[in-house]
Amino acid sequence: MSELKGKIRADLTTAMKARDKDTTGTLRMLLSALTQEETTGAKHELNDEEVLKVIAREIKKRRESAEVYTENGRQELADVELKEAAILEGYQPEQLDDDQLNALIDEAIAEVGGEADMKKMGQIMKAATAKAAGRADGKRLSTAVKSRLSN
Template identity: 50%
Template sequence: MTTLKAKLHDDLTTAIKARDELRSSTLRLTLSAISYEETAGKAARELSDDEVLKVLTREAKKRREAAEAFDKGGRPDQAERERAEGEILAAYLPAQLSDEELAAIVAEAVAEAKAGGAEGPKAMGAVMKIVNPKVAGRAEGSRVAAEVKRLLAG
């Protein structure tokens, strides 16, 4: 078992013993998503910590989107619960990059792509290939894409 998955299991046990319903249900759903990911495909396999991190990131994003949808639908109580679940999951994710840090990484990648001959908005794919490994798990894809577009247009 990977260290991150083991930590999730340990924290689930602690939450159950403490009768923390919110934390235990959130961790159960997350571990279920991880188990599903492990059994999806042709053969069952053990996920690496990086793959578990991707599942956690996806689950946290689902919570953010659900909270927005509940807000728009006039269900603030459900939105608040989704936000609380998102905060629990955020504790397991690496710290997010600030806008300044993200801009610096993207600017470096744009310069690298332009040195390689990529120009204008068509260079987006080349820049994203350079940026994504550097920001993996520390910035949401939509934030990265928006920053790349902004720098390529300017």
């Protein structure tokens, strides 16, 4: 079992003992998503990097749901989704600030080589995503790369 998945299981046990319904429910949903990921396709146990990808995907789902709820005037449901996202964010590595993100993008552009233009965005995004390794949201990374290439 990956170290991160073990920590999630231990935190679930702690939350259950503390009768923290929000954390318990969120971690159960996360463990369910991890189990589903392990049993779908090539059946194998997830490593920490793969667990982080599932966590990022679950956070993105929660944020998108919260956005839809807010647009439709259901703020109480949006708050629940945002609370779950905040719980899940505790398992992600520390996120990059803007300066670190720009430095990472510069490294990715240098790695790809040649003239940096929109034609090479896919290659730059691939390199930048690998370098970010879960420390930056894909949407934020994409926006930063686009702004960097348009300058």
